[in-house]
Amino acid sequence: MPPQDIDRRTLLKLSGLSLVGATAGCLEGEEEPTTTEQSGGGGGDSGGDSGGEETTAESDDSGSGSSSYTIGMVDSLTGSLAPYGERNTRGRELALEAVNEVGIGDGATLEISVEDDESTNQGGVNGAQKLVNQDGVPLLIGSVGSGVSIAIHDSVTNDAGVVQISQNSTSPELTSRPNLNRMSPSGAAKGTALANLVYDDGHENVAVTWINNDYGTGLSDVFAETFESELGGTVSYNEPHDQGQSSYSGILTEMASTDASAWVFITYANEYTVMVNEGFDQGYNTAVDYYGAESTVADSIIENTPEGSMNGMKGITESAPQDQENYQNFVSAFESAYDTTPTVWSAYAYDAVTVAALAIEAADEFTGDALASVVRDVTRPDGEEVFTFEEAAAILKDGGSPSDINYQGVSGPVDLNENGDPPGFYQIYSVENHEYVFGDYITS
Template identity: 75%
Template sequence: MAGCLEDAESTPTSGGGDTGGDSGGDATEMETDTESEDSGGQSSYTIGMVDALTGSLAPYGKRNQRGKDLALAAINDAGVGSDDGQLDITVEDSESSNQAGVTAAQKLVEQNGVPLFIGAVGSGVSIAMYDSVTQGAGVVQISQNSTSPELTSRPGLLRTSPSGSAKGKALAQFISDEGHDAVAVTWVNNDYGSGLSGVFAESFEGDVVFNEPHDQGQSSYSGTLTKMASTNATAWLFLTYANEMTVMANESFDQGYNTGVDYYGAESTVAEEILANTPEGSLDGMKGITESAPADQENYQNFVSQFESEYDQTPTVWAAYAYDAVTIAALAIEAADEFTGAALNEVVRDVTRPEGQEVYSFEEGASILRDGGSPSDVNYEGVSGPVDLDENGDPPGLYQVYSVQDHEYEYGDYVTS
């Protein structure tokens, strides 16, 4: 499990109403196989997706693609707009960077003319795309993995992964409850790191004796680690990505720093790549809090079964968030009067709201809509849990405590936001 990814992560694996952004302007309609502008009268629909296919966030992007593909298969089996209508997704690479993400979004919106796109993994990438491309363009944007609290200030930027605000508070309480009153924090220098570290620092009951950023993609972080080791902190909190955590864990182990302090992390330090590239024992005892999915929910269990059957690997919640983003997009297409950004923006929140009838798949939701139901009659319960997009475009959150034991991730108690 990993998240708010700003630019990296683990195993194969980012606006409705009167937001003043997404519903303004005219979206260019995609070419279709029929002359009808009604969403129910087309035989094909193309939306976009900006994902981290390369760069430091590529491990997360890989699992996103798998979640996307499973959702697409289920949607197209049921048909969109009609029994045989098909959904296509054009995928562009953010390269795990803000500028490349903006370029990818511009291509989807301005050249391909998509009225809706999913993206991105990194919070900074999602925000940059929204500020530069989506806002005012009459296009809907749904981030699949971004968790920075900064997204909440942009109500037109929707997301299926919860805000990191609750996670930052939960981390602060968790580390305090573990008996620590002095903590050293290093955070990746972007919207994800600054947002999460800020919430943590405001919430921690003890002293944050070190609280400094680090850049991505460095070959060494010895300077940061040396500063942390010079403090009286009994806990070190790493708010960073898989590649950076791997370098830090190896250097800290070489220097023996790991024997004198307790390590903690958030979702983005849960990555099989980290364990695969660090020595046995270098991370044992590390703990943290990560986003989670409802393990006892039937549709999540079905998702896990399909994922394991297709990829011979257990999915993380991040693939589930991507699955839900695609499904919500498809339900919005089914519910909208026409295939435009403005029309999709009018209904995209409604199909997730708790006032409607709970549905656990696209097919169930589409059935209600085809029987004359309104968008607000549908309450899509995602494979990642309840979506219920609020006025800020945020879903509720479910978190879980994790630890590293015998160089393996183990999971414990749940925490709700």
């Protein structure tokens, strides 16, 4: 769905001032769960088949002599993560508008070929294989789910020397794959913050259920380690659940059999919606306090659960610098295009596209190896702070090197480290009167 009626000057200003603060809310207006993911991040510096071979920009058929660069994107267009894929589509299209208004090099356009991962690891691998092996893209953005991003890295991009940038994946497991870059921060700091939040609220005994994939495993491990080893609490139940089930009553019954005073749900929007409804039917919501992470913030949850079923719930979610000019410009353009307010997840997708475009502008050639050698440099703090593709491209076109610029994303400072991870901004949220309320910020 392409953006419509967007003020181009607003788009070109989509980065604002410096990002000193913390972050803002995390839910994309009407249909966007602010979820999570499984793993993400990419980037490679090894040679390989298609990603390591030089790919030239293609001339268009307009007769104008301009050219285009095509990169790939694997996104969740169908399946249980599709609401998150929609938010990425919106952020991607806004970033493309801003990049192509300026042009890469002598005016080349950026194009993105998108494949659907169907919200599964195998679907992600299939899509990535088409983009890399058939289309020959040297850079791939994707995906939402952490497990999907990891599967793409392990099976496709790493050996092919293709740069990978996950827009949304948060699992700590991505950090163990240094060639996998990501725009959203690792969930490790979030897991620690969530454990502290629960403990500080007076809960010493908790029950945890987590979705059985890389996202759930990584976040639950950090939570349990912090809660027990560092805080001295007890995790009396710590078990996984499968994705896409019609009922989780057995899980809830087991959690209710413990002495836990708080239940922690590390899962996705669809699964949590089922759990909330079943917990409400059994009266569990009045007996224990609920906690969650970013994936349990979604308008679809509010819309499909009864009032009172989550009152008092709390959690930790990724956030954006709400009070900063660049984020405000992004919000204005987003609201103009889609008549709804974005969340940080769309901002991550926007930044993934912008960083990819800057890498193309900065690289000596359009190959995986060349792009990998500069993709992190354009984000690091040694260079001049720039807040839009236009500002950054002007320095590069004037002979500047990648290390001469420090792109400040609309989602916050990117500053990719040696593991391809950015710093993190988080925010505490709660549910009051069946609405999400966002409170204090946490910086990792």
